[in-house]
Amino acid sequence: MKILSFIVLLLFNFFAVNNFEKDVDYNPKSLKNEISRILENTDCKKEEIIIDKNILNKHFIKGKFFKLSKFDNLIAYIYVGRVNSCRASGCSVNRVQTISEDNEFFDYYIIFDSSKKVKNVSVFNYEATHGQEITVKGWLKQFIGYEGNNELVVGKNIDAISGATISVHGIVNDIQEKTFILRNLL
Numbered sequence: 316m317k318i319l320s321f322i323v324l325l326l327f328n329f330f331a332v333n334n335f336e337k338d339v340d341y342n343p344k345s346l347k348n349e350i351s352r353i354l355e356n357t358d359c360k361k362e363e364i365i366i367d368k369n370i371l372n373k374h375f376i377k378g379k380f381f382k383l384s385k386f387d388n389l390i391a392y393i394y395v396g397r398v399n400s401c402r403a404s405g406c407s408v409n410r411v412q413t414i415s416e417d418n419e420f421f422d423y424y425i426i427f428d429s430s431k432k433v434k435n436v437s438v439f440n441y442e443a444t445h446g447q448e449i450t451v452k453g454w455l456k457q458f459i460g461y462e463g464n465n466e467l468v469v470g471k472n473i474d475a476i477s478g479a480t481i482s483v484h485g486i487v488n489d490i491q492e493k494t495f496i497l498r499n500l501l
Contacts, residue, residue, distance in 0.1 A: 339377070339396060339397050339422050340395075340439075340440065341378075341379055341381075341395045342361075342395075343395075343422075345437060345439045346393070346426075346437075349424075349426060349435055350383065350391075353426060353434055353435055354383070354391055359385040360384050360385065361382075362382055362384070363380070363381050364382055364392075366380065367500075370496065370500050370501075374492060374496060375492075376396070376496075377396050377397040377398075378395055378396020379394070380393070380493075380496075380497065380501060381393040381395070390429060391428055392427040392431060393424060393425065393427070394424060394425045395424040396422070396489065396493070397420050397421070397422050398421055398485040399419070400420055400421060400443040400446060400482050419442055419443035420443065421438050421440060421441045421443055421449075421450075421482065421486075422438070422439055422440035422441075422442075423437060423438040423439060423440075423489075424436070425493060425494075427494075427497060431462070431463075431494070431498050432461070433459055433460060433461040433462075434459065435455075436455045436486075437452070438450040438455070443482060445479065445481075446476070446478065446480075446481060446482030446483070447482075448476045448478070448479045449482045449483055454476065457474060462494070462498070463499075467490065467491045469484060469487055
């Protein structure tokens with residue numbers, strides 16, 4: 316009986332971890348549609364930007380940067396990534412950046428124009444039980460035009476959402492960090 320219990324526990328942990336760590340879709344259909352709509356260009360080349368190991372060691376990056384070009388002319392930059400969130404039972408804000416069984420996640424992308432200014436933000440895969448309000452386009456519009464020159468502060472220049480505190484802070488911090496990395500390190 317102990318062996319059976321151990322095997323069941325082992326299988327549960329295996330599937331729980333593998334379900335959480337499923338790969339980010341770096342080419343979601345909604346991104347293709349946004350590129351067509353916003354950039355009015357479907358015939359462009361998407362190329363991954365290789366990130367230096369020193370940057371990876373200093374920053375928590377669960378995603379990839381890309382550049383879009385047409386005929387060797389830079390059109391835009393894109394970041395597609397994952398932000399950790401918390402289960403309904405909760406977790407501490409400090410544990411959100413670490414991967415554990417307490418985490419849930421959502422995947423999103425940022426489209427930057429050629430001058431590295433935010434042109435659009437969209438959440439395309441929300442796997443958390445709370446905080447879905449951050450997926451609303453009206454709320455995400457407040458990031459358009461962000462250049463990284465000022466700090467994003469929830470409740471001051473970013474609207475807070477009751478019941479979505481961890482998700483709001485997660486996406487705000489991630490947008491701010493990824494904009495900084497793009498503007499200053501890549």
